[in-house]
Amino acid sequence: MTATTSRTIRRGELVELEVGSDVRDSSRFNEDIAPTRLEERTWSRWNVAALWVGMAICVPTYTLGGVLTAYFGLSVGEALLTILLANIVVLVPLTLNAFPGTKFGIPFPVVLRSSFGIRGSNVPCLIRALVGCGWFGIQTMFGGLAIHLLLSAIFPAWKALDGVGEVIGFFLFGAMNLYVVIRGAESIKWLETLAAPLLLAVGVGLMVWAMPHVSLSELMSQPPSRPEGASVYGYFFAGLTAMVGFWATLSLNIPDFSRFAKSQKDQIVGQVIGLPLTMFFFAALGVVMTAASASLVGETVSDPVSLIGRIDSPVWVGIAMVLIIIATLSTNTAANIVSPTNDFQNIAPKLINQTRGVLMTGLVGVLLMGYDLLQKAGLIVSDVTLESLYSNWLLGYSSLLGPIAGIMAVDYFLVKRQMLDVPSLYRDNGAYPAYNPAGFIAFLIPVGLTVISLTTGTMSWFYDFGWFTGSALGAIIYYVASQRLAKPVPAPMPAGEEARS
Numbered sequence: 235m236t237a238t239t240s241r242t243i244r245r246g247e248l249v250e251l252e253v254g255s256d257v258r259d260s261s262r263f264n265e266d267i268a269p270t271r272l273e274e275r276t277w278s279r280w281n282v283a284a285l286w287v288g289m290a291i292c293v294p295t296y297t298l299g300g301v302l303t304a305y306f307g308l309s310v311g312e313a314l315l316t317i318l319l320a321n322i323v324v325l326v327p328l329t330l331n332a333f334p335g336t337k338f339g340i341p342f343p344v345v346l347r348s349s350f351g352i353r354g355s356n357v358p359c360l361i362r363a364l365v366g367c368g369w370f371g372i373q374t375m376f377g378g379l380a381i382h383l384l385l386s387a388i389f390p391a392w393k394a395l396d397g398v399g400e401v402i403g404f405f406l407f408g409a410m411n412l413y414v415v416i417r418g419a420e421s422i423k424w425l426e427t428l429a430a431p432l433l434l435a436v437g438v439g440l441m442v443w444a445m446p447h448v449s450l451s452e453l454m455s456q457p458p459s460r461p462e463g464a465s466v467y468g469y470f471f472a473g474l475t476a477m478v479g480f481w482a483t484l485s486l487n488i489p490d491f492s493r494f495a496k497s498q499k500d501q502i503v504g505q506v507i508g509l510p511l512t513m514f515f516f517a518a519l520g521v522v523m524t525a526a527s528a529s530l531v532g533e534t535v536s537d538p539v540s541l542i543g544r545i546d547s548p549v550w551v552g553i554a555m556v557l558i559i560i561a562t563l564s565t566n567t568a569a570n571i572v573s574p575t576n577d578f579q580n581i582a583p584k585l586i587n588q589t590r591g592v593l594m595t596g597l598v599g600v601l602l603m604g605y606d607l608l609q610k611a612g613l614i615v616s617d618v619t620l621e622s623l624y625s626n627w628l629l630g631y632s633s634l635l636g637p638i639a640g641i642m643a644v645d646y647f648l649v650k651r652q653m654l655d656v657p658s659l660y661r662d663n664g665a666y667p668a669y670n671p672a673g674f675i676a677f678l679i680p681v682g683l684t685v686i687s688l689t690t691g692t693m694s695w696f697y698d699f700g701w702f703t704g705s706a707l708g709a710i711i712y713y714v715a716s717q718r719l720a721k722p723v724p725a726p727m728p729a730g731e732e733a734r735s
Contacts, residue, residue: 240657244412247498249338251656262352263660264583266591267576268293270339270493274419278297282425282504284430284515285491288564289315290512291433291485293376296520298477298513300536303521306473307460310521317517318471320477321510327485327639328509332501334646335489339658342487342573344639347659349645349712350677353667354580358486358638358677363577365483365635367595370570374411377405377562379539384555387548403604410563412596415571416589420602422568429564430529434512435555442517445525472698479701481509481699482635486642540673551674581630636701637680641673644709649716672719676712681706729735 251257277285311669334345343360346355381403386393395402414421428681451689457641460469495501520538527535542554575591586594646652658664684704687697696703 237653240272242656243272245289247337248272249656249669251338257657257660261582261584262347262662263589266581266588267341267344267579267583268660269344269656272339275336275339275494277491277500279494279500279504281427281506282491282495282501284425284426284507285568286384286505286508287430287434287512289398289424290509290570291437291516291561292373292565293558293695294373295513295516296479296523296538298517298535299521300524302473303459306476307430307458307464307469308466308473309458312458312470312631313465313473314514316459316473317477318510318514319473320453320480321513323474324478324481324485325505325509327643328481328488328505329502330643330647331379331639332492332495332505333486333498333652335492336498336501337493338654339493340489340540340654340656340659341493341576342489343576345489345642345646348650348654349641349670350673351669352659352662352664354667354673357674360636362483362486362635363574363595364598366570366574366577368602369483370408370411370566370574370595370663373562373566373570374404374408375400375603376597377407377411377559377566378402378540380558380562381407382554383539383543384552384559385549387555389599407559407562408600409569410659411566412592414563414567415575415592418588419627422572423494426564426568429560430508432563433557433564437516437519441522442594444519444522444526444530447529453521453525456561468698468699475699475701476717479636482701483573484569485639486537486635487576490572490576491568559617562646564735568688570599574598615641634681634684634700634704636704637677640705640707641676641712645673645716649652669714672712672715674717675719676708679711680707683707 240254240257241252243250250272253263253268257263275447298317299310301312302308302316303310306313308316331345334340334348335342343355343359346358349355350358379400382395382399384390385399385403394397414425458466458469460466492501494503520536523538523541524534524536527533527541531541532542533546539555539558542551542558545551545554571592574595575588578591578594579586579588646654655665658666658697660707662668679701682694683693684700687695
């Protein structure tokens, strides 16, 4: 049988790799992490915007305003401004790191092979995967609670199951998520495009419903919880860092989605349209709904699932829970399953395909949530809550991802100058090393300083502003180290025949 050689096709700004046996037979290749073909790149700016609307509208976004006012010492106005600015800031790494995905059609783990090495890419991939699996478990818990409340509204006898019903709901909702992702990118695209306008319409309706029960002037004039006379700047920048960190994970694996975009303009415009205003609006909705909850249900409730569950109308509770299930499903599938699935495949592409990667993501997510599931089922008794046990750890853990974002951007734009040898990204014996020392030095130094700052209390500013300090330092160190340590990679395009049209 004659061996076939890979070749590249260029159409304008996009590059397609036609895979030959030289790449297809490599242990670093499978069809699910292969470069997308040009005909597979069908996502318009509106599909990308819908993706972000679907991911941004979720229970954690709803609670962000309350988190900033309660734990970061900001007033309501300061908190909402912080959320808006943070999501404008995070557009920078999102759009930059999306570029190689759109141009070459390659997913996040394959992009990382350029800066960390063919085998070395597994280290940042598994770090990202673990965070994604943890958030998958947390979001599935919210979705499972919504299923439990929905079934309780339809079947009164179900309500008696209490915590056991929530555990059953957890596994039902998790199975729904895994099914969507196993069906592939078009399934996710369909879900997000369907969910986005529906969720926006529901958000506007909830705002209209709550507004008569809230005095905006009183809400905005509430004093912040920080010490009287304290400067706002330290609290503001700490809150800004936390809010940027909210999407720190997606700023890394955005190539998993941008590889399906029609053009760079589509991915940029779609993200600009879909992310900042959606995050701002839904966080503002959470502030208004929490303030109105005392009038609506007789007590202050910051969790939208619990708030709606207290409404004395089975019909409205049922409708609302269906919408919350859709909102959480659209967030969880895209934000928390796609990346771990691709990351696990990167370990051993010939052994782990997309279906196995999805199942591994579900299994790890369940294991991470095992303590809370046992607690809800009544098998253990503890005062440790889901938020204190997992959410705080995951938010802190996410701050360690900043260096990877800086390294990725500098590698692609300054070191490789937007030119990748794509066939070599799928081979052990290609132009890229197994481990790139420049990538690991640039990653480990900022992470080491973050850990020292967190454990000793020295240089507290380094941890407080961790995403900014980590990404900037990682980017600088990588650029310097790559000039001194990394072997030059043939610039250009992959070897082989090149067709232009």
